Structures are given as structure tokens and as C-alpha cells.
Amino acid sequence: MPFIEAVWLALAQIRVQKLKSFFTLLGVCIGVMFLIAVISIVQGMSNYMENDFAAKMLGVNTFTLRRFPWFGDGAGSEEEWRTWLRRPRIYHTDLALVASVLPPGSRIAVESQEFLQGQSQWARPKQVEAHAIDGDYFTIKKYDVRVGRAFTSQESTLGAPVVVVGDEVARYIFPDLDPLGRQLRIKGMPYTVIGVLEKQGSVFGISLDRVAIAPYNSPLHHFTNPRGDVDGIMVQAPTPLAMGEAMESVREVMRGRRKLHPGDPDNFFMETSASALAFMAKLKTIMTMAGTAFPAIGLIVGGMVIMNIMLVAVAERTREIGIRKSLGARRRDIMRQFLVEAATLSTLGAIIGILLGIAIAKIIEWRTPLPAAIAPWSIVVATLLGTVVGIVSGVYPARRAASLDPIEALRKE
Amino acid sequence: MQTTDEIPLSTTAERQAVTTEDAAPEKDWVIVTRGLKRDYDIGGEVVHALRGVDIAIRRNEYVAIMGPSGSGKSTLMNLIGCLDTPSAGEYWLSGALVSDKDEDELARVRNREIGFVFQTFNLLPRATALHNVELPLVYAGVGSDERKRRAIEALERVQLGDRTHHRPNELSGGQRQRVAIARALVNQPSILLADEPTGNLDSTTSEEIMRVFEGLAEQGQTVIMVTHESDIAAHARRVIVLRDGMVASDDKRASFIKSAGIAPPDLTRKG
Numbered sequence: 140m141p142f143i144e145a146v147w148l149a150l151a152q153i154r155v156q157k158l159k160s161f162f163t164l165l166g167v168c169i170g171v172m173f174l175i176a177v178i179s180i181v182q183g184m185s186n187y188m189e190n191d192f193a194a195k196m197l198g199v200n201t202f203t204l205r206r207f208p209w210f211g212d213g214a215g216s217e218e219e220w221r222t223w224l225r226r227p228r229i230y231h232t233d234l235a236l237v238a239s240v241l242p243p244g245s246r247i248a249v250e251s252q253e254f255l256q257g258q259s260q261w262a263r264p265k266q267v268e269a270h271a272i273d274g275d276y277f278t279i280k281k282y283d284v285r286v287g288r289a290f291t292s293q294e295s296t297l298g299a300p301v302v303v304v305g306d307e308v309a310r311y312i313f314p315d316l317d318p319l320g321r322q323l324r325i326k327g328m329p330y331t332v333i334g335v336l337e338k339q340g341s342v343f344g345i346s347l348d349r350v351a352i353a354p355y356n357s358p359l360h361h362f363t364n365p366r367g368d369v370d371g372i373m374v375q376a377p378t379p380l381a382m383g384e385a386m387e388s389v390r391e392v393m394r395g396r397r398k399l400h401p402g403d404p405d406n407f408f409m410e411t412s413a414s415a416l417a418f419m420a421k422l423k424t425i426m427t428m429a430g431t432a433f434p435a436i437g438l439i440v441g442g443m444v445i446m447n448i449m450l451v452a453v454a455e456r457t458r459e460i461g462i463r464k465s466l467g468a469r470r471r472d473i474m475r476q477f478l479v480e481a482a483t484l485s486t487l488g489a490i491i492g493i494l495l496g497i498a499i500a501k502i503i504e505w506r507t508p509l510p511a512a513i514a515p516w517s518i519v520v521a522t523l524l525g526t527v528v529g530i531v532s533g534v535y536p537a538r539r540a541a542s543l544d545p546i547e548a549l550r551k552e
Numbered sequence: 553m554q555t556t557d558e559i560p561l562s563t564t565a566e567r568q569a570v571t572t573e574d575a576a577p578e579k580d581w582v583i584v585t586r587g588l589k590r591d592y593d594i595g596g597e598v599v600h601a602l603r604g605v606d607i608a609i610r611r612n613e614y615v616a617i618m619g620p621s622g623s624g625k626s627t628l629m630n631l632i633g634c635l636d637t638p639s640a641g642e643y644w645l646s647g648a649l650v651s652d653k654d655e656d657e658l659a660r661v662r663n664r665e666i667g668f669v670f671q672t673f674n675l676l677p678r679a680t681a682l683h684n685v686e687l688p689l690v691y692a693g694v695g696s697d698e699r700k701r702r703a704i705e706a707l708e709r710v711q712l713g714d715r716t717h718h719r720p721n722e723l724s725g726g727q728r729q730r731v732a733i734a735r736a737l738v739n740q741p742s743i744l745l746a747d748e749p750t751g752n753l754d755s756t757t758s759e760e761i762m763r764v765f766e767g768l769a770e771q772g773q774t775v776i777m778v779t780h781e782s783d784i785a786a787h788a789r790r791v792i793v794l795r796d797g798m799v800a801s802d803d804k805r806a807s808f809i810k811s812a813g814i815a816p817p818d819l820t821r822k823g
Contacts, residue, residue, distance in 0.1 A: 144690060155678055462674045465635060466735070467663020467691040469656045545635045549674065 145479035152480055153487065163448040164488030166441025167528055170434045171489045171521045175496025177430030178517040180503060181423055183510035188419040200382045201279060202411045203250075203371040204229060204237065204389060208418075209410060226406040227397060228368035231355065234273065236396060237372055240388040244377035248274030249355055251363040251370045257325050257351055259312045266349075267308050269325055271363040273355035277303075279375045282352075287319045287334030290354050298356025302330035306338040307348035325351060328358050341508065371410070382411075438524065441488065442532040449481050449536035453543075460540050461548025474541040481533025482526050489525020493518055581644070582742050582774050583609040583632060588641035588651075590627050590797075601627040603797040604641065609776065611742075614769035616788035617778045624797040626747075629778045633666055633745050634658045646742045663691050667736025671748035673728045675720040681707060681731045682716040688739045706734040710764055726757035733764055737773070744768065746777040750784055762787050 153160040203209075207223035231249055238247045250272055257267035276282075277289045284303060294301055302323055309318045309332070322329040330353055339347035353359040355369075364370075374389065376382035386409050393407055453460070460473055468476075500511035590602040601624045609615055619625040630636040631643060634650055637658070643651040650661055667688075668674075675684045685703040694702070707713055710730040720728050729749060736744055746765070750758035766787060769775050777788060785791050793801045 141693075151678075458674070459676055462676060463687070463691075464659065465633070465662060465668050465674070466688045467659050467739075469659040469691075471656075472659075472691060546630050549635075549670070 142475070142479070145475050146483060148476060149480040149483035153484060159448070160484060160487075163445055164441070164484050164491070166444045167438060167485045167488035167525055168441070168492040168495070170437030170441050171492025171525060172434075172495040172499065173437060174431060174434035174524075175493050175513070175517055175521055176499040176503070177434065178427065179496070179500035179511045179513045180509055181426045181430060182514045182517070183500075183504070183512040184426075185419060185423045186512045187510045189416060199375075199412070200377070200379055201373060201375045202382065202386055202389075202409045203373045204233075204393070205371040205408050205410055208408045208414065209371075228366065229370075229372060229407065230368050231273070231360075231364070232367075233393070233396070234369075234372055236392055237374070237389055238274075240392045241374060241385050242376065242381045242388075245381065245385055246275035246279055246375040248272060248276035248279050248373045249369045249371070250276060250373055251355070251360065251368075253363040255325050255362055257308065257312060257323055259321065259323055261314060261316060262312050265308070265311055267304075267325065267351045268349050269359055269363055270350055270352045271355045271357065271360040272352055274373075275375070276352070276373070279373050282339075283337040284334040285337045287332070289334055295354045296356065298354050298358070300328065300330045300357050301333045301353065303334040303336060303352045304332055305336050305346075305348035305350040307346055308351055309335045323351060325353075325359060326362050330357070330359070386411075438528050441485070442528040445481055445485055445529060446532035446536060448484075449477060449533055450539070452480070453477065453536050453540040456540075457543060457548045457551040460543050461545050461551065464543070464545035465549060470541040473543075474537045477537035477540045478530055478533045481537070482529035485529025485532070486522065486525045489522050489528075492525070493521050496521075580610050581608055582611050582613075582646055583607065583776075584642075584644040585631075586642040588628075588631060588643060589639045590624075590631060590636070591639045601797055602631070602638070605794070605797070605799055607792060607799060607802065609743075609774065611774055612769075612772050614765070614775045614787075614789045615777070616785035616791045617776065617794065618780060618782065618785050618791055619794035619800075620780065622796075623794040625778050625780075625794050627797075628794065629745065629747055632743075632776065633668060634661045659691075663688055664739060665742045667733075667739070667741035667744045669729070669732050669736050669744065669746040669749045671751035673720070673725075673732045673752070675728060675731055675735075677720050680717045680719055681712060681723065681734075684720070684731055685735045685738050688735060692739055702738055703734070706738040707731070709737060710734045724757070725753050726760050729753065729757075729761050730764060733761075733768075737768070743774045743776055746775065748779055749777065750779075750781075758784070 206226050206228055234247065234249050241247060250270060252268055252270045254266050255269040256264045257269070258264035270276075273295060277284070282289075282303075285306070287303070289303060290299075290301060293299075302325075304312070304318065304323065308323075312318070312323055313321055313332075318332045318335055321332050323332055324330070330351070336348070336350070336352075341347060374382075374385055376385045389409065390405065394403075394405065397406060399406065460468075463473060463476075497513055500513060503509055504511040585605055585607050588602055588605040589600070592599045592601055603624075605624075605628060617625050617628060627636070631638055632645075634645070634653075635658075637653075638651050641651065642649060645661065645665055648661075650658065653661065662668075675681075676687070679687075682700070682703050685706050686699045689699040689702060704713065704716060707716055710733050712727060712730050712734065715723060715727060715731075718727075720731070723731065733744075733749075736746075744765075749765070750761055753761060762784065765775055765777070769789075775788075777784070779785050790802070790804045792799060
């Protein structure tokens with residue numbers, strides 16, 4: 140019997156027994172559904188990390204000298220954390236030293252942030268992400284000032300109490316007002332708003348527009364960096380090649396400053412978008428594995444259901460098998476008929492599962508900040524997986540059907 | 553109980569000797585059996601269902617195989633129909649030795665050489681008449697257009713050309729059996745093998761079915777019918793009677809009756 144005939148036969152059989160078929164393929168359907176949903180969300184997060192997050196938070200050709208990784212590699216065992224916390228801090232005074240060894244064309248900035256309460260007379264207090272910065276921060280972060288301006292170098296050097304605020308802060312603190320020239324109080328200190336940033340959007344539902352950026356030398360650094368240390372020194376090299384060079388130079392000069400012996404490990408960390416993405420890749424692997432383990436169990440259960448139902452079908456259709464054999468069906472014809480039926484059932488379940496999985500991913504994307512990206516390969520894999528589950532669980536029942544004795548089978552009522 | 557001494561009979565050398573000697577698989581002979589035996593092992597006890605059956609049936613013959621229950625006629629039918637293989641002996645079908653073929657080869661023989669008609673019709677309940685008739689052609693690997701054409705042709709041969717898309721439960725018993733006959737004929741088999749074809753039918757319908765067989769036999773179809781009803785057997789031109797796994801009688805009385813112009817018993821009157 141040709142393959143196509145077997146498929147039509149299987150579909151006819153499924154059509155005749157709609158409810159039974161539905162329950163049969165439910166297991167595979169649910170397994171595939173979760174598989175697709177999980178993969179879509181993991182993939183979506185990963186795309187997001189690569190495209191938006193890395194660029195927005197870390198920048199291109201950029202590294203940040205930190206005490207320990209933030210988006211960190213290794214995800215910190217307790218032991219690691221303890222060593223990290225014993226490391227010396229990065230201080231604002233390191234800035235000049237680092238700047239002195241950078242290749243020409245590089246940009247450098249310091250960054251320190253703290254959630255502090257911002258307020259004005261027009262709105263209730265609100266937590267803002269206060270940044271005390273120095274250097275080419277706006278350029279490295281690709282912040283465009285929508286209205287007003289960034290700091291001048293005098294304001295930076297003198298530490299003038301001026302602030303550039305994010306879109307959300309501007310809207311909230313100064314509702315329906317022009318924020319320029321107005322006062323934003325942070326920890327009771329007034330800062331004059333001189334600029335508003337272009338809207339940045341959000342990463343994982345965390346708004347990037349809640350910032351208030353003031354010069355490092357302004358009073359703000361007493362709150363963001365009470366010990367005179369900074370969160371990090373950001374360096375942007377003009378080219379990827381220069382970035383490697385810059386990292387080497389910075390490592391050397393930092394090791395020199397900290398008087399590390401040649402055998403000692405670095406007691407600082409240079410975070411790049413690559414190191415953050417490597418961490419993300421690791422996270423993605425873990426999430427994919429955890430996220431597919433449960434659907435895999437669903438698929439196994441689904442396969443067992445199919446096997447069970449196919450065994451029942453073989454018992455129920457013994458006479459049909461006898462008839463077919465008497466008319467000249469060979470073992471392999473019967474075998475194929477039942478295998479194709481199991482595979483068709485399960486593939487159908489997988490297809491329904493894929494549609495539901497996509498729907499779930501879309502709903503999650505719509506209702507939560509988690510992004511979703513349906514990976515085309517996951518659809519192919521899910522379909523194949525469905526077929527394979529069907530074939531594997533169909534082998535035993537099909538073999539049983541094929542080996543039935545035609546005389547016995549015909550006698551069966 | 554079969555002894556080992558008898559087994560050499562079925563070695564190739566012996567068989568060839570027999571073949572040349574008797575020239576059994578001559579074209580004219582559709583079925584030739586030699587010393588056909590079939591033993592069943594039921595719970596450690598060996599039952600001799602057939603104890604050496606020798607029959608020879610020519611092309612175009614219309615034969616009834618009779619016998620009381622337990623005589624081995626079902627076993628013989630299964631062997632003739634290639635659903636089973638003999639414990640000993642030879643079975644030649646259309647000049648080919650089928651008694652030692654393997655399962656797949658037997659399936660092929662069933663498909664090409666034998667058309668079954670069963671007592672209980674054995675149609676696929678969910679398939680239309682057309683699809684039921686197409687089934688042997690599906691396993692013969694015939695393409696779908698050709699299949700449809702031939703199936704309709706076969707259904708027209710049994711006057712069911714207008715019932716092609718009915719399912720078995722929408723057909724009467726007689727119509728069902730005629731669908732089964734069409735299915736049996738569709739692949740132009742060497743023999744039409746009917747097992748109690750009227751066993752589930754009332755007498756009027758039985759007569760209708762017997763007329764179909766009659767017509768086919770007249771057209772030159774070899775028909776072998778297994779039955780325990782003598783009035784059904786009387787339609788045949790030759791009656792082989794089995795008793796205790798052996799041929800008790802084999803005569804062409806029926807054909808004499810026919811040639812003498814004596815009508816077969818009136819089934820309708822028997823009620």
C-alpha cells in the first residue's frame with residue numbers, strides 16, 4: 140500500500156473517531172504546546188538581550204572596569220562572591236590613570252547609580268535612578284538629549300547642581316509642564332533640569348527612562364558614592380581592535396596600581412557586552428534545558444497514551460486486519476498502516492500543540508514584559524518530534540497487528 | 553502423528569521427480585494437492601484435521617466441498633485459500649507450488665490468485681462498496697484511477713453499479729454478499745473461494761447469490777464453494793465430500809444432473 144494511501148486511511152480513521160482521537164493526541168499536543176511556548180520565550184529573551192539589552196546597557200566596543208561583574212559571568216558561587224567582596228573598590232581617582240593609557244580616540248566615563256527619592260512641588264516623591272557621572276557618558280550610552288542640553292565641561296568640573304532627566308521622570312515630576320529650568324529635588328538638594336533624554340523604552344519591563352543624571356562633582360555623588368568609589372569606569376574604544384588593546388593597557392595599569400604579583404589573579408573585572416552575552420547564553424542553556432524537561436515528560440506520556448490507544452485499536456480492528464490480510468495485505472502493509480496511523484495522530488497533535496504554543500507565547504508577550512520570538516527551527520523540531528513519538532509508540536502495536544494470524548483474525552467477532 | 557520418515561517427500565529433489573512424473577502443474581489444472589496434511593497442536597494434543605487429501609480441480613470447474621463439521625473442510629479451505637500452510641504434502645495453485653511459500657509470498661498469492669467470499673461477508677464497515685471492492689487492488693499496487701474503473705466494472709458485474717457509494721450498513725444482506733463477490737472478482741483471480749456464502753442469508757437471497765455464482769461459473773470462472781448444505785452444494789457440478797480429514801467421495805453427479813436437465817432443488821420452497 141502506498142504511503143499516501145496509508146495517510147488518507149489514517150485521517151479517515153481519525154475523522155471517524157473524533158473524540159477518541161482528540162484524547163489520544165492530547166498528551167503530545169500539550170507537550171508540544173509547552174515546548175513551543177518555552178522555546179519562544181527563551182529565544183525572545185535571548186534576542187532581546189543580544190539586540191536591545193547589550194546595546195542599551197553596555198554599548199558597542201565598550202567595556203566597564205568594575206570590582207566584579209554585574210551581568211556577571213559565573214553567576215557567582217558563594218565562594219566567588221566572598222573573594223569578590225574582598226576586592227578593593229574602583230575609585231574616581233582611578234579615572235585619570237586609566238584615561239592616561241587609553242589609545243587615541245577612546246572615550247571614558249565614570250558611572251555610579253543609586254535609587255534615590257526625587258521630588259518637586261508638582262508631584263509626589265518618586266524613586267529615580269540617580270546617576271553621578273563624569274566624562275563622555277552621554278556619548279558612550281548613546282543618550283540623545285531631546286530637549287535642552289547635556290552638561291558643559293565647566294558644569295562637570297565645577298559640579299554644578301544641574302540634572303538631565305529621563306522621559307518618565309520628566310513626565311511624572313513635572314506633569315504637563317516644561318521641565319527645563321525647574322528644580323528637581325534629590326535627597327533634598329535642588330538640581331536644575333537642563334535637559335530631557337529621548338525615550339529609551341524598557342528592558343524586561345524595567346524602565347530605562349527613570350534616570351536623573353547629574354555631574355559627578357555635584358552634591359549627588361555624596362549619595363551615590365558616599366565612599367568616593369564608583370560603580371565602574373566605562374571605556375569606549377574607537378574600533379574592536381583598539382578595544383582589545385585598551386583592555387590590555389587598563390589591565391596592566393590597574394595591576395600595577397594594585398601591586399599585584401605576576402601570578403596573582405586580577406582583582407577587578409572588565410565587563411564587556413561579550414561577557415554579559417556569554418552569561419546570557421549560559422542562562423539560556425539552563426532555561427532551555429529546564430523548560431524542555433517538562434514538555435519532554437509530556438511527550439513521553441503522550442507517546443504512551445498513543446501506544447495504549449493503538450493497542451486497543453489493534454484489538455478492536457482484528458477482524459479488519461484479517462480481512463485485509465485475506466485480500467493480500469502483507470505484514471509490512473499492516474505494519475505501515477498502523478505506524479502511519481500512530482504517526483499521523485501524533486503529528487496532528489504536534490501541529491495543534493504548535494498553534495497553541497504560539498498562541499501562549501503571544502499571550503505572554505502581550506500580558507507581560509517578557510518578549511517572545513517563535514523560532515522557526517522549534518516548529519520544525521516539534522513537528523518531527525511529534526512524528527517520531529508517534530512512530531516509536533506505534534511500533535509495538537503495529538508489529539502486533541502485522542503478526543496476527545489471518546485465520547484467527549477473521550474468526551474474531 | 554507425522555513421522556520424520558515422511559519429511560523427505562517434500563525435499564526439492566523428490567518434488568521435482570513427482571512433478572515430472574505426473575506433470576501436475578499443467579495449465580489446465582488450477583488446484584492439485586498431494587497428500588495434504590494439517591495437524592494442530594491443541595494443548596499438547598495433536599489433532600489431525602487433514603490426513604492426506606488428494607484433489608485436482610481443472611480450470612472452469614464449479615466445485616462444492618462438503619462435509620459435516622469436524623470433517624476438515626474449513627482447514628482445507630484455509631489451505632486452498634493460502635491462509636494456512638500444510639504440515640505435510642503439496643499444494644499446487646495455477647502451476648506453482650505454494651505449500652512452502654513464506655508469508656509475504658502467500659499474501660501475494662491471495663491477492664492475485666484467490667477471491668474470497670465469506671459467510672459473514674467481511675466487508676470493512678466504514679468503507680463504501682467501491683472502496684471495499686478496491687481493496688485487493690490497493691494491495692496489488694494498482695493506481696487509483698485504474699482501481700476505481702475496475703472496481704466499478706466489478707460492481708456492475710454483480711448488478712450493483714448504482715450502489716457504489718453505499719456503506720455496508722446501507723445495503724441488504726444479498727447486496728453485501730454481492731459486494732463481497734465483486735471484491736473477490738476484481739483482481740481476476742484463478743479461483744473464487746466461497747465459504748458458506750449463503751450461511752447468513754434467507755432462502756430467497758441465497759438463491760439470488762447462487763444465481764450469481766452460477767452465472768460466473770458459466771462465464772468460465774473457477775468456483776470452489778465450501779458448504780455443509782447439500783441443496784447449496786447441488787448447484788455445483790462436482791461435489792467433494794470430506795470425512796475425518798479425508799476425501800470420502802468425489803463425483804460429478806451434480807454436473808450430470810445439470811446436463812440431464814434436472815433443475816437443482818427449489819430453495820424458495822424449502823423455506
